[in-house]
Amino acid sequence: MPLFIISLIIQIALIVHIIKTGRNTMWIWLVLLVPLVGTLAYLIVEVLPDLSRSRTGIHARRGLTNTFNPNRDLNQATELYEQADTVAHRMLLGRECLNKGMYQDAREMFESSLTGVHAEDPDLMLGLAEAEFGLGNPVRAKELLDELIRLNPDFKHQEGHLLYARCLVSLEQWDEAEHEFEVLHTYYSGPQAKYYFAQLLEQKSEPGRAMDLYQEILKTADRNRHYRSLNKPLITETKAALKRLNKGLH
Structure with a gap:
């Protein structure tokens, strides 16, 4: 069967699925106008999360949905x-x-x-x-x-x-803030607590401790893809901060 026919059948099947399940009609235009991208996006955003309510599937749905309809x-x-x-x-x-x-x-x-x-x-x-x-x-x-x-x-x-x-x-209130961060960064689920704590330590002229925290963030990001994908902007800022500190120490 020609590839064009297969592609057309997939498009029709997805459009029927969109209409039957009451999805946003935006998907119909996306599947019709950009078949490859639209098909993949619809499968990842709408179909896969329905088949598997995994954390990864839900995150993918949110990410792509925000790309196509950020508001x-x-x-x-x-x-x-x-x-x-x-x-x-x-x-x-x-x-x-x-x-x-x-x-x-x-x-x-x-x-x-x-x-x-x-x-x-x-x-x-x-x-x-x-x-x-x-x-x-x-x-x-x-x-x-x-x-x-x-x-x-x-x-x-x-x-x-x-x-x-x-x-x-x-x-x-530097000392009080440091006391809060000492406790907070040990249980906070994301990199934000370590990142802001490291910034505070930089302000207090403690670059060594700040570097340790920045490095902890990057090590966790290297080991955990989900952590990395959720916190891309902050991880980029962490890399820049670590590079700046390393440059200042040499």
Whole structure:
């Protein structure tokens, strides 16, 4: 059977699958206009994750979906909020705004939700603290985090801990920040804690300890493909920081 016929059959089968399963019609145009790329993308993003709900499959779906429709999650969160102005929808939209660096919008979502029975909600308080930090208000962010822990002493969140340590750095409370990072970097799942800790050590003129942390990040990235793919920009920055330090020591 000619290759053209096989390709056409695959395209038709995928288009039928797209329509039957209610997928975004964007996929139809992608499969028709760029058959090879469109077919591979659709299989990886839509079909494989359905067959296997593995962490890798889900990550691939998110990555490619963001490439083709980078504002999908934000748009969906906005639609939900417009359909029903609930605290849950505000929180979701606030999170998506944070992901996009829309800190003023995020602040409005979280701040307006901290009322009534939700006045002491730790997730809302954390979201507001993240928005304040993104807006360049580390003092206010730290105040919110201190209040969060006072009201919710059992609340544990690695992103909240990282944010608190970064607030201390921004406020030039070096010793307190180092104490937080000493604990944080041992359990934080990504490279961010080690990276920001290394930056702090550079500021404190401790290049040797900073280099050790940068090297730990790169060693983990070499061993763990998933870790590497999730943190590509930060790993690139880590390589640049390590190169700069090595140059300064020679």
